[in-house]
Amino acid sequence: MEHPTDCLNLRELELLGRQRLADSAHPSVVDYYLGGAGDERTLRGNREAWAEWRLRPRMLVDITEVDTSASVLGLTLSSPVGIAPSAMHGLAHPEGECATAAAAAEAGSLMTLSTLSTRTLEDVAAAAQGRWWFQLYLYRDREVSRALVQRAEAAGARALVLTVDAPLVGRREALLRRPLQLPPDLPLPNVGPRTPGTESLTHMQYFDSLLDTALTWRDLEWLQGITRLPLVLKGILTAEDAALAREHGAHIWVSNHGGRQLDGAVTAPEVLGEVVAAAGDREVYVDGGVTRGGDVLRALALGARAVFLGRAALWGLAAGGQAGVAHTLKLLHEELALDMALCGKTALDQLGPDLLHRR
Numbered sequence: 001m002e003h004p005t006d007c008l009n010l011r012e013l014e015l016l017g018r019q020r021l022a023d024s025a026h027p028s029v030v031d032y033y034l035g036g037a038g039d040e041r042t043l044r045g046n047r048e049a050w051a052e053w054r055l056r057p058r059m060l061v062d063i064t065e066v067d068t069s070a071s072v073l074g075l076t077l078s079s080p081v082g083i084a085p086s087a088m089h090g091l092a093h094p095e096g097e098c099a100t101a102a103a104a105a106e107a108g109s110l111m112t113l114s115t116l117s118t119r120t121l122e123d124v125a126a127a128a129q130g131r132w133w134f135q136l137y138l139y140r141d142r143e144v145s146r147a148l149v150q151r152a153e154a155a156g157a158r159a160l161v162l163t164v165d166a167p168l169v170g171r172r173e174a175l176l177r178r179p180l181q182l183p184p185d186l187p188l189p190n191v192g193p194r195t196p197g198t199e200s201l202t203h204m205q206y207f208d209s210l211l212d213t214a215l216t217w218r219d220l221e222w223l224q225g226i227t228r229l230p231l232v233l234k235g236i237l238t239a240e241d242a243a244l245a246r247e248h249g250a251h252i253w254v255s256n257h258g259g260r261q262l263d264g265a266v267t268a269p270e271v272l273g274e275v276v277a278a279a280g281d282r283e284v285y286v287d288g289g290v291t292r293g294g295d296v297l298r299a300l301a302l303g304a305r306a307v308f309l310g311r312a313a314l315w316g317l318a319a320g321g322q323a324g325v326a327h328t329l330k331l332l333h334e335e336l337a338l339d340m341a342l343c344g345k346t347a348l349d350q351l352g353p354d355l356l357h358r359r
């Protein structure tokens with residue numbers, strides 16, 4: 001395979017992306033993208049968990065017109081699939097986050113821009129044409145975070161996604177053995193230059209040192225006080241925390257961070273039901289291990305409003321820049337529409353627990 005559009009599925013795009021990355025980047029970059037924490041039990045669990053649910057298709061339904069369109073915080077998406085925040089897209093492709101955002105915009109999707117971006121948020125905003133959210137890692141230095149949030153709002157972000165599962169970076173053993181090497185000229189405009197005394201830290205240790213380990217529910221008020229953007233909490237895995245998110249007026253993103261944080265954490269399909277039940281009128285999104293349209297179908301049947309792609313988008317980006325990400329989104333869209341039709345479903349509001357059989 002030479003070109004991303006030759007790939008028939010996301011697995012083939014991953015192989016092409018990995019090959020391109022192995023040719024162009026330091027081997028630690030592939031480790032960084034692929035890896036999980038500890039024994040990688042949760043990482044493996046994410047890949048297997050969706051398949052635990054089998055589908056109960058209904059027959060003799062007119063499926064001539066299948067509508068996959070979804071709405072998240074009032075924005076219409078062509079498919080209920082967005083792009084999860086991931087750090088440093090410039091490692092995968094020279095255009096970095098701008099290529100990802102342009103693909104999302106063109107597909108009628110949605111890009112979540114990581115704090116650890118390699119392009120400025122104004123550049124990404126221009127490429128995203130309004131189809132973007134900003135992911136925040138809250139820094140110890142609140143004034144730096146305040147400035148980022150206010151710039152994101154001014155540049156047209158539609159929501160603020162606060163990542164709550166990474167007060168410390170998980171134990172990613174591949175990177176302990178072979179630390180992540182970044183090209184010396186890789187821009188990290190939201191990180192700024194290294195502060196004196198941190199020269200001996202690896203990049204991951206340095207990012208870790210910037211994050212606020214004292215972040216609690218009480219700080220949400222501060223955040224809500226500096227922006228009018230809706231708040232989404234990314235990394236919720238229990239009904240208890242979903243109820244707290246709801247009390248604090250936040251929306252809920254179910255995630256175990258792609259198995260990169262707490263090894264042994266539950267997987268999203270295992271907990272979506274309890275989270276959705278506790279979420280009330282709050283929107284619920286999900287990520288982790290989504291590689292097929294059927295996974296999207298299952299997530300929506302379990303009550304999520306949309307799914308987000310972490311590594312899958314990165315592999316698409318590495319495989320072919322904007323065209324690679326576009327192909328990733330197109331494949332999932334086509335698979336979802338076909339699976340819906342074969343299940344006798346013509347719109348997303350018809351997807352519910354009656355579609356699922358637990359193995």
Ligand SMILES: Cc1cc2nc3c(=O)[nH]c(=O)nc-3n(C[C@H](O)[C@H](O)[C@H](O)COP(=O)(O)O)c2cc1C
Pocket residue numbers: 032033034046084085086087114115116135163234255256257258259260287288289290308309310311312314
């Ligand atoms: C290389 C990489 C970098 C990531 N960087 C971030 C980040 O900067 N902020 C964040 O909230 N999540 C980050 N994540 C987690 C993703 O947003 C997402 O939760 C996870 O990748 C979903 O699992 P999946 O890769 O199986 O789709 C990162 C994930 C990967 C693989």
Ligand SMILES: CCCCC(=O)C(=O)O
Pocket residue numbers: 087116166169207208257260
């Ligand atoms: C400080 C965390 C680094 C970015 C990240 O979220 C990841 O690599 O998963």
